[in-house]
Amino acid sequence: MAGARRAPAPRLMRAALAAADRGFWVFPLGPGSKKPALPKINWQHLATRDPEVIARAWRKAAFNIGIACGPSRLLVLDLDPSHGDRPPPEWEGARHGRDVLARLTAARQVPYPLHTYRVATPSGGEHLYFAAPETPELGNSSGRLGWRIDTRGAGGYVVGAGSVSRSGHPYQLLDDRPPAPPPDWLITALTPPPLPSPTTVNLAEVRVNAYVRAALVKQVERIMAAPRGQRHDTLLSAAGSIGRLVGAGLLTRDDAHRVLSAAADSHIGIDEFTEHEAERVISDGLDFGIAHPRHINLH
Structure with missing residues (x-):
């Protein structure tokens, strides 16, 4: 019918397009999943910012949104809750990766890196996005900074805002300002030591x-x-x-x-x-x- 309004794009498609418009390279994760929707295809080859490619992909299913950190030039801190586990002795009393990050910043007498793009995860965790430095190239790490803190960088990905868990709980955007440059102490702490000869x-x-x-x-x-x-x-x-x-x-x-x-x-x-x-x-x-x-x- 002439003049009829086009149906609005599905919510997850809109979220994927918004992420790409922000400059993030996205690819489809399985509906309600953290895993790539097409496991037999290298997810890094699927990552794109092309709105037509994104719209075409997300018309097929309610895919969650994967954000490829490398091409997006992102370094993401993944702060997790304890999930009932006791922290190791050096982090006694901590109940969340946020507590550990707070201790790390307090020990260095620097501000907690709060003012950047942030996403709350369904499990009670939090993703802090930073603009990856040109050098050194920072990849993924697990516990390198401290208990319940992982990082995702070159070669890694995170689940983007707007995605949902299998139980329907969302990855909720907390702060939509652009990713800030990472503080110097964070770059230093995550820089791998030079390879020995x-x-x-x-x-x-x-x-x-x-x-x-x-x-x-x-x-x-x-x-x-x-x-x-x-x-x-x-x-x-x-x-x-x-x-x-x-x-x-x-x-x-x-x-x-x-x-x-x-x-x-x-x-x-x-x-x-x-x-x-x-x-x-x-x-x-x-x-x-x-x-x-x-x-x-x-x-």
């Missing part, structure tokens, strides 16, 4: 011949240079390679484990890579390599 992994204590030493140096260099997203596979491969030397009787398992652990230490605590994961991967790789020894004639 292979010479800092003490190979002098490992009594092996020149061939085995060269192999250790090669694998240490591989581990230390492993980029984000490839650390698990690189460490597993390196441990397997060194394990074959152990299986051949050219190196003890203890020495191999010590060298591999020292090399992996440079990644611990960065982008949620934990000491527990490193230890498990090293053990699995050594077990495989030892079962498939490399027989070498060194004479």
Whole structure:
């Protein structure tokens, strides 16, 4: 009918379009979910600010809104409640990531970073958005700042305002001002330490011949240079390679484990890579390599 009004866009579509208009790169999460709607497709390839692409996608379903932090140039602090867990001794008395952040700022005698884009999560948590610095590139972390504080940056995403949990509770916008630059202390605290050189992994204590030493140096260099997203596979491969030397009787398992652990230490605590994961991967790789020894004639 001529002159008829077009039906308003669905609420979640409007929220996705508003996020894109703000400069955020968005992609669809499953309805009521935190996970990408199309798990077989790399969500980073789906992120867009194109309103036509967004409208077309959100017409298909009531998707939640994923915000890709890297292309959006965002660093997001994810502050969670305790969920009934007791804090570790150094954070005794804290009941929320907000309490921990308040202690961190008080210890540095700087203001609590309140005046920025903020979103309340259905679980009682809070997302504080900051404009990511040009350098250094800050990725994801889990507990690096303190108990119940995670961060999302390059390579990560958050659930955007307007989304809902499966029970229908919203991600509610608390402050719609533009994301503020992160305070200097926060950048410093989240900046990964420089990667050590292979010479800092003490190979002098490992009594092996020149061939085995060269192999250790090669694998240490591989581990230390492993980029984000490839650390698990690189460490597993390196441990397997060194394990074959152990299986051949050219190196003890203890020495191999010590060298591999020292090399992996440079990644611990960065982008949620934990000491527990490193230890498990090293053990699995050594077990495989030892079962498939490399027989070498060194004479």
